[in-house]
Amino acid sequence: MRIAIVGLGLIGGSLALKLSKEGYPVWGISRHRATCQEVLERGALQGCGTDLAQLADFDPQVVVICTPLEQVLVTLAALVPHLSPQTVVSDVGSVKQPIVAPATELWPLFVGGHPMAGKTLQGIQAAEASLFLGRPYVLTPLPQTQPQAVEAMKELVTAVGAEVVLADPERHDQAVAWISHLPVMISAALIAAVGQEEDPDILELARTLASSGFRDTSRVGGGIPQLGLEMARHNQQALLAALRGYQVQLGKIERLIEGERWEELLQVLQRTRQEWQQFRVNQTPS
């Protein structure tokens, strides 16, 4: 299976590194010649260019578009004239509904993808072959998507060491609103709220005393602003629904504290402790 990666950042670069390590012929496309050079030197590519037209000679069977979310559709449109009819195309965007239907219009063999892997650092320098090991990798085929296109993507996901998770685009977007996009906003609001403290001595003290509990709860709110914006912009409705559901639960906790309903508060905290353990990432390996 010949594979082309368009966009050699953290995700694209890591895919290229791992897939070539697994023996697949991989071609890369980057806007920057220097990036091509770096990935070629790391031995992850058979060839690399800055122009999509260069892919025609390589004739890839799978193309993965690894650009930022906002450039996926325009990249696909530019790519179409250079593809053989049986080429499967995928992307790695963190939101799927705004992408999958229009992309399928442009190219029927499109299969939406979202590897649940990331790092604080971005760019090709941070790329590593092991990025996807054991991580979920969501594929979001539509009912009309041809089975062989999904099969090709399953092979790719398995090859990079990730686990295939199938979901429809809408459910995917609501799920990531809950576990990825909502946490960014509630975490940012925590930092913002502490910053509004009017007594400078209390603010200074809070900054001095902050420990691991604060660090963890506020971490994603201190993350890369552009990524937070992208989530909100492209997953607006699902995120708003999650924010509303969240405020209801927070309001309940507030009323229990106000009303000194300690027994009920204890029950809420006992339940959240139990529920917390049902999230895959919180389960200690046996």
Place this chain on the structure above:
Amino acid sequence: MRIAIVGLGLIGGSLALKLSKEGYPVWGISRHRATCQEVLERGALQGCGTDLAQLADFDPQVVVICTPLEQVLVTLAALVPHLSPQTVVSDVGSVKQPIVAPATELWPLFVGGHPMAGKTLQGIQAAEASLFLGRPYVLTPLPQTQPQAVEAMKELVTAVGAEVVLADPERHDQAVAWISHLPVMISAALIAAVGQEEDPDILELARTLASSGFRDTSRVGGGIPQLGLEMARHNQQALLAALRGYQVQLGKIERLIEGERWEELLQVLQRTRQEWQQFRVNQTPS
């Protein structure tokens, strides 16, 4: 300086281990004979008993009460008949206003204390001499507290490798409401909100896809329920003030997303990223 530790859990046990390592004579008091035995065997104590009256012979110059918050005052009252007039008494409770004034009534040489150190595990088995290294350790003397009492506690704090932070009880409680107690509640609300998702497929998907961002933001909300309850109960007003300030900020973010005011949302996220780095715990060591 002869030191007695009353209550040999995670904090009391760690104090005993470190202080004896530093050459101080240390006595322990525990409700459980087995706990005494364990700490004696770890070489951290000159003696240990289950009865406060046994302290009279040791005649400590400093006593640190390391019981749960709710037992500090009753323990102090029971301790008073066995103390020499110059003995300094402190505690390690995470909330200071409800403790410090009444404790000072009972014993004028009382100095409130709060080491900012903890672990997921509790109890003497988790105790370790290095628990306080480099951590802030708050002392909350009142204006009338005698300077030599504060000096004795400063010596103890320095001996365990922690950094003295002085604060009045009220400001301490508001600061920990922001950075310790509020995070527990917003984190618990996140877990509770996801659990309210009505589509079982989305809930299952959210649990499967949850990654480090969710794990960190939800961690303290999945913590020990009894500790969360204790914070809310004894720091009720400061926590409610923090919760209200928090909801204002979250509401602002929600309105920016609703109104598609992306430029302003980006500014908020840029500011929180900057502010996040001003918290001691988030500063990468230079």
